[in-house]
Amino acid sequence: xxxxxxxxxxxxxxxxxxxxxxxxxxxxxxxxxxxxxxxxxxxxxxxxxxxxxxxxxxxxxxxxxxxxxxxxxxxxxxxxxxxxxxxxxxxxxxxxxxxxxxxxxxxxxxxxxxxxxxxxxxxxxxxxxxxxxxxxxxxxxxxxxxxxxxxxxxxxxxxxxxxxxxxxxxxxxxxxxxxxxxxxxxxxxxxxxxxxxxxxxxxxxxxxxxxxxxxxxxxxxxxxxxxxxxxxxxxxxxxxxxxxxxxxxxxxxxxxxxxxxxxxxxxxxxxxxxxxxxxxxxxxxxxxxxxxxxxxxxxxxxxxxxxxxxxxxxxxxxxxxxxxxxxxxxxxxxxxxxxxxxxxxxxxxxxxxxxxxxxxxxxxxxxxxxxxxxxxxxxxxxxxxxxxxxxxxxxxxxxxxxxxxxxxxxxx
Amino acid sequence: xxxxxxxxxxxxxxxxxxxxxxxxxxxxxxxxxxxxxxxxxxxxxxxxxxxxxxxxxxxxxxxxxxxxxxxxxxxxxxxxxxxxxxxxxxxxxxxxxxxxxxxxxxxxxxxxxxxxxxxxxxxxxxxxxxxxxxxxxxxxxxxxxxxxxxxxxxxxxxxxxxxxxxxxxxxxxxxxxxxxxxxxxxxxxxxxxxxxxxxxxxxxxxxxxxxxxxxxxxxxxxxxxxxxxxxxxxxxxxxxxxxxxxxxxxxxxxxxxxxxxxxxxxxxxxxxxxxxxxxxxxxxxxxxxxxxxxxxxxxxxxxxxxxxxxxxxxxxxxxxxxxxxxxxxxxxxxxxxxxxxxxxxxxxxxxxxxxxxxxxxxxxxxxxxxxxxxxxxxxxxxxxxxxxxxxxxxxxxxxxxxxxxxxxxxxxxxxxxxxxxxxxxxxxxxxxxxxxxxxxxxxxxxxxxxxxxxxxxxxxxxxxxxxxxxxxxxxxxxxxxxxxxxxxxxxxxx
Numbered sequence: 001x002x003x004x005x006x007x008x009x010x011x012x013x014x015x016x017x018x019x020x021x022x023x024x025x026x027x028x029x030x031x032x033x034x035x036x037x038x039x040x041x042x043x044x045x046x047x048x049x050x051x052x053x054x055x056x057x058x059x060x061x062x063x064x065x066x067x068x069x070x071x072x073x074x075x076x077x078x079x080x081x082x083x084x085x086x087x088x089x090x091x092x093x094x095x096x097x098x099x100x101x102x103x104x105x106x107x108x109x110x111x112x113x114x115x116x117x118x119x120x121x122x123x124x125x126x127x128x129x130x131x132x133x134x135x136x137x138x139x140x141x142x143x144x145x146x147x148x149x150x151x152x153x154x155x156x157x158x159x160x161x162x163x164x165x166x167x168x169x170x171x172x173x174x175x176x177x178x179x180x181x182x183x184x185x186x187x188x189x190x191x192x193x194x195x196x197x198x199x200x201x202x203x204x205x206x207x208x209x210x211x212x213x214x215x216x217x218x219x220x221x222x223x224x225x226x227x228x229x230x231x232x233x234x235x236x237x238x239x240x241x242x243x244x245x246x247x248x249x250x251x252x253x254x255x256x257x258x259x260x261x262x263x264x265x266x267x268x269x270x271x272x273x274x275x276x277x278x279x280x281x282x283x284x285x286x287x288x289x290x291x292x293x294x295x296x297x298x299x300x301x302x303x304x305x306x307x308x309x310x311x312x313x314x315x316x317x318x319x320x321x322x323x324x325x326x327x328x329x330x331x332x333x334x335x336x337x338x339x340x341x342x343x344x345x346x347x348x349x350x351x352x353x354x355x356x357x358x359x360x361x362x363x364x365x366x367x368x369x370x371x372x373x374x375x376x377x378x379x380x381x382x383x384x385x386x387x388x389x390x391x392x393x394x395x396x397x398x399x400x401x402x403x404x405x406x407x408x409x410x411x412x
Numbered sequence: 413x414x415x416x417x418x419x420x421x422x423x424x425x426x427x428x429x430x431x432x433x434x435x436x437x438x439x440x441x442x443x444x445x446x447x448x449x450x451x452x453x454x455x456x457x458x459x460x461x462x463x464x465x466x467x468x469x470x471x472x473x474x475x476x477x478x479x480x481x482x483x484x485x486x487x488x489x490x491x492x493x494x495x496x497x498x499x500x501x502x503x504x505x506x507x508x509x510x511x512x513x514x515x516x517x518x519x520x521x522x523x524x525x526x527x528x529x530x531x532x533x534x535x536x537x538x539x540x541x542x543x544x545x546x547x548x549x550x551x552x553x554x555x556x557x558x559x560x561x562x563x564x565x566x567x568x569x570x571x572x573x574x575x576x577x578x579x580x581x582x583x584x585x586x587x588x589x590x591x592x593x594x595x596x597x598x599x600x601x602x603x604x605x606x607x608x609x610x611x612x613x614x615x616x617x618x619x620x621x622x623x624x625x626x627x628x629x630x631x632x633x634x635x636x637x638x639x640x641x642x643x644x645x646x647x648x649x650x651x652x653x654x655x656x657x658x659x660x661x662x663x664x665x666x667x668x669x670x671x672x673x674x675x676x677x678x679x680x681x682x683x684x685x686x687x688x689x690x691x692x693x694x695x696x697x698x699x700x701x702x703x704x705x706x707x708x709x710x711x712x713x714x715x716x717x718x719x720x721x722x723x724x725x726x727x728x729x730x731x732x733x734x735x736x737x738x739x740x741x742x743x744x745x746x747x748x749x750x751x752x753x754x755x756x757x758x759x760x761x762x763x764x765x766x767x768x769x770x771x772x773x774x775x776x777x778x779x780x781x782x783x784x785x786x787x788x789x790x791x792x793x794x795x796x797x798x799x800x801x802x803x804x805x806x807x808x809x810x811x812x813x814x815x816x817x818x819x820x821x822x823x824x825x826x827x828x829x830x831x832x833x834x835x836x837x838x839x840x841x842x843x844x845x846x847x848x849x850x851x852x853x854x855x856x857x858x859x860x861x862x863x864x865x866x867x868x869x870x871x872x873x874x875x876x877x878x879x880x881x882x883x884x885x886x887x888x889x890x891x892x893x894x895x896x897x898x899x900x901x902x903x904x905x906x
Contacts, residue, residue, distance in 0.1 A: 049773075051776075053780075054783055055780065056783065058764070074776070076900075077890070078775055079747065079771075079772045081900040081901065083748055083768065086747075086768075087769075093769055093772065094769060095764050127893035130893055132892070132894075140902055306499045309514075329513065330469070331513070333499050333503070333514065334462065334514055334515065337461060337514075341461055342461050342465060343783075344468055345463075351468070
């Protein structure tokens, strides 16, 4: 029913804009990648080491997932580039015939390794085993991602926590990320089968972000990521940066906000004009015994669920919760019974949480196509908070900027 | 359609018996009301807390041929200050039997309920006159015969095994705990028989007054003792109880040949709860007349990272040397092997994935590795039993020769895995002072002031909690700089 408004193609990707929200900046689109079409907006679960935390690729497929993440850093360590090359890439390694996105590996490097410091050449760190100084360059990252064969690869960027007060260093990181993008593009061997996305940096400085947007957009990558967020900055700052960037980005390219995953963040970010998100939180919180529901996150691990024989979430359509044919009849009591004791509990909550996140974006997409996204946002918040007084201020403010006043009773 | 009586001879049909005295290997079919019938010899899955380790119910239903599961009541009996009644007893389920409903067991499969896990952790407290000692995740507890009977009536398993006065192995290591402990004290032996006899009588007495619908099929316990010690108990079974028995739960199979003295018991299906450390032991038990098995090595062999690779009958090519029973998937030889775990295996792991992936998953401590190994190993055992049935069914039966071939061709022990294993500690094990650590610690402090767990948290990655259990993602390279350089991960800087 929804026809394409406009399209743009590059060598390994087609972007069809399907609908625009008439109030907010939300948009619905269809991204066609080398391993098939992906409706946007989308949440991408993180299968760090080529496996989504105990789920078989078939179970992941059943949640509706057609694009998930692998982490370059982890695959580079295990199984390593040589083995990836011998096996024929990460799709073949994990038996996943849908799309994959890989990060550059730089983020983990900077966050985890002792003495990681960044120079123009690349990220310098000490090998944890023998203390030898080592260097990860944009060329290494791209070479590894080419071997992995991901449908979307990310440039190596100079990551700095957005909350860093060092303005000079922030500018250096932003400018260096632009230079590294050029090196990544030059090193990229498979532009016809793999898409390389740039990453907008610039911390919380709106002007610097704008400058970075202009530089990155000029390099015409098939998709664009907004990076450096989800590092502990205030939510209001986060929204301001996303809004600033989406304003400047070309309409016919996918926009990926990295590391975002709480349902509220997704719903607001979509209203601000973002299309793609990833986060480990939904799958991690599943392993720690929490379920995401439309009424908020519940800790199934807590004793009050020991005698709760209802589904994880009433009305949910995931394999665990759905009723009738193909439904598993999983109760909260059974999950509670096994949380932290048998891996099966983690698997079940992972199936549920991934389904929840994907379904949230499916419903958002349907609402955008029906041009009812503002009403969708209202329903979403009303389901979580029984009283408007409890609505998070950052969300209310951010949505007001794009024409939705959550606190007013009148507009729909 | 009327529900068949819980009578073993209606439920269980012997299709073919090899020996004419009714003991010895035989082919049968077990049909429980509401469930799919299964052919025997066969096996049921062993659950831990109502779940087959690493397999979600959709994977059990779609990716295994399992016809039933064994569930231990002790896995549901823990109490805490906040939770004084076991939730399993609170469940109200009208359409689905409560035990099925609570454990989300697929509806075509039957449930076998026993009081204790198999194999069980030995209790230092021992059993009492009217109760046994059970092990829960919050410690040892008493379970009275009266309570057990009530629980059975309430949660409605398809098959219930009344209490037996058993003493289990004190070993805690996964290999030794699979072997039987012999009870040598004749006083203890007599008491075991007496109590088991009394408890069974009480079990039936109490059941008499209630006119409960859908009573489970009862498999009477047979103790791991010599025939002379328990023949009186057998007499009682065949004279007083046989009409109410649907089968026997055999804790020691060596007594099976003596069943020839108890005609009425011969036609009952026999579930072996004896220790089975190898497939050879299963074959021996089949030749003694066991019909149904709980393959106690199966879950732990998957945890050990072994892909079972035996078939029955063994392959006929005459490759010299002893064949191993399984393949150690931890071995680096599988690093780039894009081939099935076992050539020709029809399981999901072998048809959709390959050795290289499985090796990677184990190496990366990803939970999917154990899931795929479970899928594969359960299929190997299903095929093993199918092979045994075909061999028994042949005219004339080839079982004896095939059994001999199997003994000759295969190694007598299962391989041990070389990597770390999940579920090596936790609620399901009782440690003893001086036990060595089973796995190496997953985390050690690196450098002087850096905490990788903390750094990982800051990076938004999950590192706390069950790192050693394989639930979390390791973050720090295990190899040295030269290796990283060679791998193209990064270069050694000049």
